[in-house]
Amino acid sequence: MSPLVQGAITIFVGVFGCVGYFYAANLLLDKVIYPAKGPNIGRNINRANAIRPWLFLLPAILALSIYLVYPVIGSLIRSMYNRAGNEFIGLGNYTSLAGDPEFQTALINNALWALVVPAAATFFGLVVAQLTDRLSWGNIAKSLIFMPMAISFVGASLIWKFVYAGDPDIGIINAIRDGMGLDPLDPLQLPFWNNFFLMVILVWIQTGFAMVILSAALRGVPEDTIEAAIIDGAGPFRVFFRIKVPQIMGTIVVVWTTITILVLKVFDIVYTMTGGNFGTEILPSYMMSFMFRDDGRATAVAVVIMIVVLPVMIWNIRQAQKEMR
Amino acid sequence: MADLILKGVAKSYGDVNVLNDINLDIETGELIVFVGPSGCGKSTLLRMVAGLEKISGGTFTIDGQVMNDVPPSQRGIAMVFQTYALYPHMTVRDNMAFALNIAGKSKAEIDEAVNGAAEKLQLKEYLDRLPKALSGGQRQRVAIGRAIVRDPKVYLFDEPLSNLDAALRVATRIEIAQLKEQMPDSTMIYVTHDQVEAMTLASRIVVLANKGIAQVGTPLELYERPNSEFVAQFIGSPQMNLLAGEIVETGAQTRVQTDQGGGTIVSDYPSNADDQGARVRVGIRPEDMVVTDSADFAYEGKVAITEALGEVTLLYFEAATGQDPVIGKRPGVHSDDRHKTLRMSAPPEKVHVFRDGVSLHYR
Known part of the structure; x- marks a missing residue:
């Protein structure tokens, strides 16, 4: 069977399976288990209504348990076993991680990523959102800036490989250097700075995301408060930073933390651009380098990543909930 | 402190005329109320005085100085909005001090002005609260306080009581009347669609209709001697x-x-x-x-x-x-x-x- 047909069948079965499940489960509850008739009609309706949410949540809870909770616990256990997975070594994988200079580099680099990328993407997104709102062709500019969001990380990395290419006829950086009469160099091999060259790619991708959300938030700022500030004598910069930004702080935090969580998971860019060489290792790419060779160690890194992401995630969800209220 | 003169003032959005040939002299210390049916341009006229809308034609002067192109903050006006327009992330104190901070006033001056206004409006114990912790009436008082601290020549009120409930509206209306009493030299322009507010507060009422002024006069002049059927039916209930x-x-x-x-x-x-x-x-x-x-x-x-x-x-x-x-x-x-x-x-x-x-x- 061609994969196209297979895919179509999967989608068909999936969508109508869901509809069928909800319809049948609801019917079963209302007509068979607790029918809305007979001597206990009031009690039956109350019970059916108490059970219904659980009925509807059941598939999601099941799927999440099987594909999320079980793997997390499984990973925790697996990370306590040796390379072959047949000998319990307790925290052995973690202590050896702590002693590995490569892991330390990855941890430090990851911290840099987590600081720089969300800050830069949010900042640029905010500035772009404000500036494009005032342009007649702002929506075109917005679509262009949003476009990288639709490119896969690997695809984006390949594009930027051209930007950083050593051949002055291809790479723009070396073209500029060439124009100034300097020798070509490989930006990706510059120690320390190459990290930032990689971060630029993710900032380029995520600015569009930040821009879209923040642009909506900026439009939600009451026009009256802005006019009041103008009458109070505030110039455009003051209106922006003292009136608008504080009022959308909640959204900024949500955007910031959402990007932070993403940053802590991205490995494609490093993997594609440098393979973690030249001191650009980050935790996910470090984990990849152990996968299938030493699963115990790789899962230990995965657990470390989870522990790092967890607090940011909790904060993010809290903020998002606060926004909704 | 300020005479306002509007001479042939007009407003249009593209080809659409909203206001035509508005001629009005407002003397120092007057409380002028703009009334009219919704969409008659009364708020637009107020916003033109404030500088929030461009004046499309004619001249507008305050104390003889042409204000057509002067930015709002330099016109010597302060405005109170229908929605209060308080800065939600700032305390009451910071809300009132905002304009003075921008103007670069010293801390002592700011404190004096803010405390004075808070005293006048019974807001002393709320100075460190955020606007969301205040009731509607208190918020409107903060908005008025924010205008007072700037000591403007002209106060502009854009339907300031519309968002309050009936009882509070009466109380706040009386407060505004008392405020005017305390500041006999300040000129006020007040926009409302509520004719009770217009009748009770105004020294003169400007009835706007059909893109222009229908009649100007004291409340009782308009009530007793309306110049047209429109004004006659608009005033009185x-x-x-x-x-x-x-x-x-x-x-x-x-x-x-x-x-x-x-x-x-x-x-x-x-x-x-x-x-x-x-x-x-x-x-x-x-x-x-x-x-x-x-x-x-x-x-x-x-x-x-x-x-x-x-x-x-x-x-x-x-x-x-x-x-x-x-x-x-x-x-x-x-x-x-x-x-x-x-x-x-x-x-x-x-x-x-x-x-x-x-x-x-x-x-």
């Missing part, structure tokens, strides 16, 4: 009754024979000889209507509904479908008037006559 008729006698007083009932009624408005036989409309306010037996009357009809309010009783006469019923107001309780046929008249000084919508008094 229930609105003035308009009865079609024909002038039968001209001179220092005018006698009109009305169509409904065929009675005649005398108005103190003078008329010329060539008005004889002209089709006019007689305007009588419900509260000026009296029941009469004489042959001199303005209207005769059957009472369809009575509304006894205790102090007065409103009589709604039967009307042809689609037409406003004639309304009378009698002091005391007269519920038994229902279904009776009554003859209504009014004293000559309370009878208005409009020819082609314009009052004979102003010709």
Whole structure:
């Protein structure tokens, strides 16, 4: 069977399976288990209504348990076993991680990523959102800036490989250097700075995301408060930073933390651009380098990543909930 | 402190004219109220004075200085918005201090101004709260405080009481009146669609309609001597009754024979000889209507509904479908008037006559 047909069948079965499940489960509850008739009609309706949410949540809870909770616990256990997975070594994988200079580099680099990328993407997104709102062709500019969001990380990395290419006829950086009469160099091999060259790619991708959300938030700022500030004598910069930004702080935090969580998971860019060489290792790419060779160690890194992401995630969800209220 | 003069001021959005040829002199210390039906441009006019809307034509001066292109913050105005427009992330103190901070005032000066305003508006104990922890009335007081601290030449109020509930609206209205009393030199412009606010607060009312000014005058001038049917019906509630008729006698007083009932009624408005036989409309306010037996009357009809309010009783006469019923107001309780046929008249000084919508008094 061609994969196209297979895919179509999967989608068909999936969508109508869901509809069928909800319809049948609801019917079963209302007509068979607790029918809305007979001597206990009031009690039956109350019970059916108490059970219904659980009925509807059941598939999601099941799927999440099987594909999320079980793997997390499984990973925790697996990370306590040796390379072959047949000998319990307790925290052995973690202590050896702590002693590995490569892991330390990855941890430090990851911290840099987590600081720089969300800050830069949010900042640029905010500035772009404000500036494009005032342009007649702002929506075109917005679509262009949003476009990288639709490119896969690997695809984006390949594009930027051209930007950083050593051949002055291809790479723009070396073209500029060439124009100034300097020798070509490989930006990706510059120690320390190459990290930032990689971060630029993710900032380029995520600015569009930040821009879209923040642009909506900026439009939600009451026009009256802005006019009041103008009458109070505030110039455009003051209106922006003292009136608008504080009022959308909640959204900024949500955007910031959402990007932070993403940053802590991205490995494609490093993997594609440098393979973690030249001191650009980050935790996910470090984990990849152990996968299938030493699963115990790789899962230990995965657990470390989870522990790092967890607090940011909790904060993010809290903020998002606060926004909704 | 400030004379405002609008000369031929106009506003248009592209090809759409919103306001045409507005001429208005506002003297220092006046409280001018703009009223008019919704969409008449009263808020737009206020925002043009504030500098939030560009003036498309004419000149606007404050104290002789042309303000057309002066930015809002340098016009010496302060504005209170309908939605309060408080900065939600700042405390009450910071809200009030914001303008002074920008103006680079010293900390001592700012504290003095903020504390003074807070004292005046009974906001002392709320200075460190955020706006969301205040009630609607308190928020509006903060908004007024924010205007006071700047010590402006002109205060602008854009429907400041519309978001308050009825009881609070009355209380805050009185507070604004007292505030004006305390600051006799400050000029205020106040936009509202509530004619009670207009009547009680204004030193002069500007009625806006049809892209221009319909009439300017003190509240009682507008009430007693409206220059057009529009103003006559806009001011006063229930609105003035308009009865079609024909002038039968001209001179220092005018006698009109009305169509409904065929009675005649005398108005103190003078008329010329060539008005004889002209089709006019007689305007009588419900509260000026009296029941009469004489042959001199303005209207005769059957009472369809009575509304006894205790102090007065409103009589709604039967009307042809689609037409406003004639309304009378009698002091005391007269519920038994229902279904009776009554003859209504009014004293000559309370009878208005409009020819082609314009009052004979102003010709």
